[in-house]
Amino acid sequence: MLAGMGAGAVGVGAGGLTMRARAGVDGPKYLIVIGCFGGASMLDCFLPVDVNEALTHEQRGTVISYPTVQPSGSNIRCVDRNRPRQFLEAHAADSVVLSTLSSSVNHNVAQARSINGRDVFAGRTLMEAVASVHGAGLPLPNVNMGRGGYAQPGTDARLDPRFRAEVVTNPVTFALATSGHKGLLPVGSEPAFDPAVRAAMIERTRALRDGTLEEMSPFGQTFANSRLRRKLLGNRAGVERRTEELDLVQKLLFVDDFGGFLPLDDFGLSGSAEVDRVLDAFPGARPTSTSGIADERLDAQAALAYLLLRTGSSSAVTLTEPGTDGFLAFDQSHGNHRQAQRTHWDRVLRVASRLIGLLQTAEYEDANGPTGTSMWDRSMIVFATEFGRDKWDLGGGFGTGHHLNNGLLVCSPLLRGNRSLGVPDPNNGFACGFDPIDGTPTPFDDVPAGEDPLFSDPRQPPSEEAVFGTLLHALDIEYDGQEVIGTMLKRTI
Amino acid sequence: MRWLPLLLLLAGCQLLPVPGAPTPTPYEPPVLDLGPPTAVKADLRLKRWRQVSLDLEGALELPGDSICNELGLFPCTTLNAAAIGGISIDNGLFRPIDDTIPVTAGPAIERMVLYACTERRALDEAGDPAVFTVSSGESLTAGEGEAQIATLYQRMLARDPLPEEVAATLGLHAGIVADGGDNHDWAWMVCFALGTTTEALLF
């Protein structure tokens, strides 16, 4: 069957979309998107050109290359540097690296497309799709700590609002906003400062407010039709009660007292039972000033992401690499490409590896109790990025611009791992595509050395739609018109 | 559905005269109290964090920096701002979230109101009461209670309470005492209740 971006390759059937999900067959699936903000180049990590093979062109320079290595047990090659090597040594079995072709060199636009598949599924993002299938019944099905296009909501007006992303701007203190009162006032002997007495009084007062005063008031009577008012009251009766009953204010709090700097005890809070484990993995997650902002924001995002999944609060969480400067991250490549890529790949790989470690050692429990499987067994980490970078080393501390041809790293036991799909061309730095059935590379054989293949060349890698469809399929989500790269999957279709 | 009984009545039967029978009294349908007509448009919006804060400042005569603090350290107005219509440049949230109510918006607002009511209460208990005028102890006279309720309605909702609202709010007192509180706790809870009604938060 002919498919591809041209010949009617759309995710929309006449008359609308249908979606099928196999959620429940073997339990929910969890998605973690790490937005590698600014353009994480696969040429500088897991689809490298070896330094001995790179072409040097008189006008263009030398194709960006590195000493490369294929760690023991890994079918994936990497630049010969500690962090990428260690990542493959630990996680190659669950990793897939594939070449990709973005459709925009604008940061915000391309970031959004990397998570919405260019609107192929009614405009839903990966996270919204996962939340709508695997997040029903969860208090915070979709949490987004992202930035830029990675935080951009989808455009499907029919998406149940419950599955829209809950935006988190500070992972450290987020937990506090899941309760209307717990931990707000210092503990004391008077009724108002006795947490149990106060909770009882508030419960009683809320019942009067929502059950009686709302119905009696002129405002309530006049604006009974208001969609917003009904939504607000519905939240109170539903999800807000739930977040309090689940005590998320404590379970999602990953900071400790640190010797009185954060007076949790004084306010009747104790934090998550896993706080030590989480802070061991992510020591930078602690706030070190009265701003409440973590010393290392990516650590804090990862800490909250783990707890959201572990506590059964969420099914999709999004992180975004803030970068060493808090905003450019991989886009520092404009100034010094190699340094920016090295620094930020190392950062995201470190955090991801720690997060995988926590998930691997967290047992998944279903309604019947412990299952003997881990959270990681049903999770996926997508290292989303908007595009790649220019392919040529100009010497010195050269900078690079944005480039559509790139690759993607995905880690998940749900995929057919330890695969590298597509091969970087030492003559131009482009990663070629691959046969979607068996993964055979489609090299740019007849393109003269030093010249770029056309973006319309059929040997180019897959674009956003196919990647999007494949990832969702691996997460047990199907929709009409879904494009799937079969070779990435464990199951035959 | 409120209008259904009226429609049914309007479509209802009319008694037909029986020949030779006394002239029947025309049927008069009872006057139904269907309540006032609701607004069809009912297009409301939720206060943003700054509006919640300014209203609490004005209603409870509090300075802006004592509206809410988490753990005594972090101003919760800015900490939770994104959930309540704020922006965050550091996080690339350049425009407020207006097309949905985040899950944490409701609890975040409740925290602000509860904290502000607590601050006002502490000030009033320490000096000349400006808002919480009710006496200490567990027994409350109707007059004292009504005056306190009126004060809080005027401050928090800029109007006078309906009689039924006074009665319902007075009725909370017994339960608060049963929970372990007293008059001040009751008034404090009324502050919290009124400050978090949809009337207080939507406009």
Added chain:
Amino acid sequence: MIRLLLVLSLLPVSALARSTAPELLCAQYPDSPLCIGGQAACTTCHALSGPPSRNPFGQQIREQLSLGGVFEDEIEDALRAVELLDADGDGADNLAEILGGTQPGFDSAVEPECAEQAVFDNPWYSVGVYDPVFAFKRVTLDFCGRSPRYDEAKEFEALGPQGRTDALHAQLDACLQSPYWRSVLTEMGVGVVRPNGPATDINVLGNWAWDVRLFRYAMSGDRDAADLLRAQYLVVEEPPGTGRLAAIDEPRDVNEAYAQPLAREDRYGLVTTRYSLAMNVMFAPMPRTLVAHVYRELLGLDIAKSQGLFGVDELDGEYPWDSPRDVDSLGVWQEGCAACHATLDPMAYPWARYNGIDLDGDTTGTMIPDRAADILPEVDGTLFGEPIAGPAEWIEAAVASDAFPQRIVTLLWERVMRRAPYSCESDEFEALWRGFADDRNAERTLHRLIDADAYGVP
């Protein structure tokens, strides 16, 4: 049905809709409101993200086209064939939606807020009609940031009809001077400028506070909001820390000169601030991101969503599609790229002499007379499909367009109303932006807004 991906490419299939589609649709339905300006938006047939993804209407068209056929020859019949279908399932057939100006590819059910109010006897609110008391609370909250106090509300309620109208506008005038409204304008400015990095003049990417001040200044007082695009002055806080703004013609000291180095005669509002040039031009010879940003944020046209496309064929038919010259050899002449770049590139040429970041020297954010002259000897370009000789003409064409007032009023409306206009408010919205097009003053527009039923009907 899952479709296995067998061919991975941008296939140059001839039945693909091309940039002629908007004109052809409007040639067929010239009276459609979708065709204001002579061409329909690409989202008439395509997904919000733009081609090639199609919305349901676009898919119905696609199914009528033959593979290998000539699009221009087949489109008319294809459109006719689907006229009586309802692509988006909203109950209105495609033809009705096209002629009615609603999108045939997106569900456009009438909002519940637009239903008719049949009974009005509410003792507390004037439901269904403009309610000045309701509006007074809104004005005070929207613009002063607080609710009316008890005495204030009573005082207003005691006024007669004309008194209430006068008091409403007096309240608005007073609130527009409030610190709250200043903070709102600041936030709106942030939404337009989209800053990154710290607000500091030292960081070459950081001094966006100047931009946000300019936004506040142009959108307040009796100023002409076209200064957002035209201003040659700079805006400072005077006295410092007060929040009050003042316009200065030239930097007053060496720090300000470093912060805004561009010569006065070369300044064009938010387009040419140092932050704008540093962030949006950076190191690129062709300022594409700069013009795309201005096009989107100040004219409301998002090229990434295929809005405002006026493709120019600079290669005179060398390819079957409109193609730019590709002056910097990035391959943007290719079909998948040219759909946007045939508009974007000619729009960017006039700004090529404005420098972005200079890490080695001191020309960041300045005009360099021969910048990019090797690839662009001349800087004439196009805007809205019309020839433009340079930046000044670009700006005047932008200010004179309908897009500018529509965008500015949209910014104000969406900030105050928290949403896009409902379908039943389209007339009032149009009146607002046309009124703004006449006087280009934000505050007078807000005075008109608070008089609208959209604002004051409970």
